[in-house]
Amino acid sequence: MHERYRVPDFVERRLTHQELWSVLQPIIRRGGYDVAELGASAEGRPLRLIRVGAGPVPVLLWSQMHGDETTATRALADLLNYLASEPQAERVRRWRERLQLLVLPMLNPDGAERNIRRNAFGIDVNRDARLLATPEAKVLKAVQERYRPRYGFNLHDQNPRTRVGASERLASISLLAPPPDGSGRPVEQWQRAQRLISYFGPRIEPLVAGHITRYDDSFNPRAFGDLLSSWGVSTVLIESGGWGADPVKRWLRAVNFAALVEALDAIALDAGADADVRWYRALPENGRAVNDLVIRNGRIALAGQAPYAADLVLDLAGADYQLVDAGDLDGTAARDTLDATGLLIQPCDPADAPLPALLLGAAARLRLVRATSDSIPVWELAAGRLIRRSR
Template structure:
């Protein structure tokens, strides 16, 4: 028992013995020993778990006469295993995966579009002698494409055929669109030089000269790992690539060794006496793993398939055991595993910020019941149910509440993904269930959420109602806290996306706060634990949005829930989601919230958060003042009926940089020193105001602050002069010149 709790109990006993009948407030609750074993659970040392897996794989491989190479990467724990992983073999059709990566990379940079149509041809140039050659449909697993020679196909269709049906023709068409040298450059970027793509398929003159595509198991694993961890491509392109691989029609090796229904994104490859498979495998409730099996020397293809399936089954059995329960890596590697985990549990129906209450709970319905229980704990001012979710029965209780401001939904989206993770039993979630009791109120202000506005239906800010409890939503949160007396609290919000990092010229993506510890009745130990946890979350956030993490204003507010919950004995951390580049629906910060919360669960379950120095939190730069969304500098403003005049213009979008709606001109004149997310120098250019921006109430045109941002930047004063830029969809669009 903590000393503080002991003293409180002694004092309370003294009052009772003295016959005092005056009511006393409950003492601040202290957390159980964070380092104490949980239900006697002990995890196998990481090395022992990996050694056992390697022994099992080697025993199975030893039964074959063929040459076998295996590479394994666990994205949950960071553990790696390689058996003959550097042995070079013919790549066969595994080389089509880096071709896919290069196509998606080009799509991201804009030099190739997935909807671009490409001629379907069957004439290619040999890298050996420059001669022309064609493919035979008899040697191709996708004959249908040959019937469309002379027509066109989209890039996406060609990529899908190349992977799912292993179309040789589609592969060669893509390698006509961009050279193999560019594929090799992409492989070098992800440190997969052990995989070499020299040419297209069925280039017989090159084959006869030994000019072949080759790979090692380790290099192929790095390619799949880069896709699973999304290290090279945008999030959208990563998901596209994984989805294409997951539609694979050939599933006799790695997919055959995992339970039916498991998501597997794989690519096979085979030629005479060569059988390969490489896959990203998604067990429920944990991050995926990468497995590559290369074989050379099987005369019986069924025997090669059986070996691949057996090795896959061995890996699955080991990975889903509790021996692989905790990450063995820290820092960016551990965060990478959580990012990969998020990709496997993302709830797609909750992919935008304005999610109504009814739609949100309909999306979560498949993941409720079983390990995640739902309870109605109150009603909103308009009568909507307020739901509490509960998971686990561990000794440390966590309470998370989100969207008490109806227009702050980033964490609400992330909590949907957390719920799906908790629903899918895995080694990580089993550890949490034994160590933690996780309570969540994902949408505390459903009435505000239905209108996407801050306040509840009474017009009250629920986060300023912790003391008076005038609103049913505030009373519900207070009653849940009183009922469960949580050890840790997570107060989840969104902040102004224009907020700067201190005085720097960059905005804050995540702000953290462990509420003030020097107020009356606040146990310093409670606040110290909150600071350790906030420091742990800072480390996680910096791995995703480096340099964009701040400390929220820690001024004590006696009306705010965060401050009072901490004062009531719960170590509380505020997470404020700001803005991120070109992320109007805040999906990057949704993923960041998911990573922060799951990292917190890991750290609290193991007590490792206490190892992070509080200085990592206290030394965070504070939130700075907000910047403007757009400043146009040194412009000449053109308004019909007025003389052109020189001025700067500041524009803010109604919903900050997150919206694609029309903005407002908020300031006009000399804006030297005013910072903006987007800064446009209009020296020598003319800003022509459109009619909807002008005030014409007195019969004359006038421009006033608050006017709609409706204008075109032109090269001259004439309305017919060349347009340079225009404000549209909440942003300034630069036009090609």
């Protein structure tokens, strides 16, 4: 179903305000949706609320309050496209009759512009629910106060290296009903959110079998999910993690779409009321984030320095491997391990000249050569790929 309604424009993981709204505007016109400009980001990009349906149950959905987390924004565009494309479908009519969808896609367009988490003030908007220092947080709070949503969907991407519990499996989808306080008391809006997750979760579980977890459920009094829950909103957090060799997250975008369709239908039909919350509570928790590559037992050869022993840890960041740690890294787990026993590791510039210093955070280009002969490297790591050059 998602294939049919997936808007074709978003093929990159990065997504800017301009790109989003140029795609949304024709969908909004076609669907006859109501759009209200509620304010602007710190840099003046309009923050718009899309309203669909005239039902008695307000449901708030917001995405990309972290500017580099685009998966759910793309899924929301697909959902709005579905609604606009199938006005006569029984399900769509039911939603429009019983729900009032309040969609705030890309709450942090300034972060999106730079493909970073925080807004232009340098603040994490999801830690600004109490202070309301950012215009983006003010808009989200204003929507909550004006519409009093019964349900809220807080849509994010998490570290794609996060694992399921202590396993090596990626936590592809993490769900959470954020607690309204730190007491653990069963408050109705929190229980309702847990029932909703226990209804739609099993329906999407087969799409990411074995890769679904519960997000950290400790109460955070600065975070929007938690405070919305304390303000009476049954809030559901959906985090998209990693999924195999799919850095653009096409598949998890489809899973987000499916999760939202199932959840909204459950709300419209009041179908989740009897769901057994043991499903939610039995979910494995998020485990550690595991790095992409560790290179062990080699010696680093910098220009002008005697070689020294160091393990290296690297993560894929965009199109490149990025150096994240160096030294004695015994105990660091990674998806791939390269044993560099007997090899010299030469960090190089783009012209393959050896570098004089090892800098963390930079795109890594490495030549791994035998100590006895450096003419043909044994391995080369460049442009996000590790290639064997000789035996």
